[in-house]
Amino acid sequence: MAQRKLPLWTKKWLHKYRVVLVDTQSFEERFSLNLSALNVFIVVGSSAITLVLLTLVLIAYTPLREYIPGYASTQLRRTAVTLAAKTDSLESVLAQQTAVWSTLEAILQGTLPIDSLDPNPPASVVASFEKLKPSKVEKSFIETVQASEKFSLSPSQKVAASLSYTAPVQGTLLRGFAPGQNHWGVDIAAAEGTAVKACLDGVVIYSDWSPAMGYTVCLQHAHDLVSYYSNASAVLKRRGARVRAGEAIALLGRGFEGPSAHIHFELWSGGKAINPVHSISF
DSSP states (O other): OOOOOOOHHHHHHHOEEEEEEEOTTTOOEEEEEEEEHHHHHHHHHHHHHHHHHHHHHHHHHSGGGGGSTTOOOHHHHHHHHHHHHHHHHHHHHHHHHHHHHHHHHHHHHTOOOOOOSOSSOOHHHHHHHHHHSOOHHHHHHHHHHHHHHSSOOOHHHHHHHHSOOOOSOOSEEEEOOBGGGTBOEEEEEOOTTOEEEOSSSEEEEEEEEETTTEEEEEEEETTTEEEEEEEESEEOOOTTOEEOTTOEEEEOSSOSSSSSOEEEEEEEETTEEEOGGGTOOO
16 A cells, blocks of 8 residues: 655655754764754744743732733732722811811801791791790799799709809909809909919819800819809910919900900809809909
């Protein structure tokens, strides 16, 4: 049976070539190698594929990928996400604080816009409010209770009345105790620069400027007593400071309200305002 002939291109790929290394002086054969085009193609292709695979492994599993544009480390991405979240939170807080400061500025400058609520409520709402008003029997009962408690002192108020106070300042009484007019203390006028003194031993629980009362100092005393000193021109004690009776805590001057230098003094016992004139001689 005749042997099958191979195509010409197959013969070219399988044809053997001998590569020989010969000594140029002695012409002695040092090394020889039989190669074909197919062998060379296989070796070169395998080497190229191996190099490509090694490169991919290095890029995927080593830090070298960070040097390629478009790639970043996991830690760097995590840090970027954390910083973005913090930036967003800070922007939100800044917006809230800006809104608060804008409102405070409008209040201080008297430019706060008028409330948009309807000043004329519906008749049904007015009628419901009328139903909530006390009847004549209820009014009589309330007046009786108020009359019985008008001159009765609570235990804490009895203790407050029995203590020995130091007058904050010695001066002229400008305005007395008038709870019906929302005036819960007394106004005492004196010369500018006069030291305002603590009426009892206590701890400073507030010492700052107030939009409504000017420079104000508030002291917490024993027996659930609290004293307020407002409309001062300056404060001398910080919050948390312990003071003794008669110790200077503020300076009298032309404060926040009134044409003359005076101090507004309030005394509270058990959450109720008491008339300082009954216990202190100004």
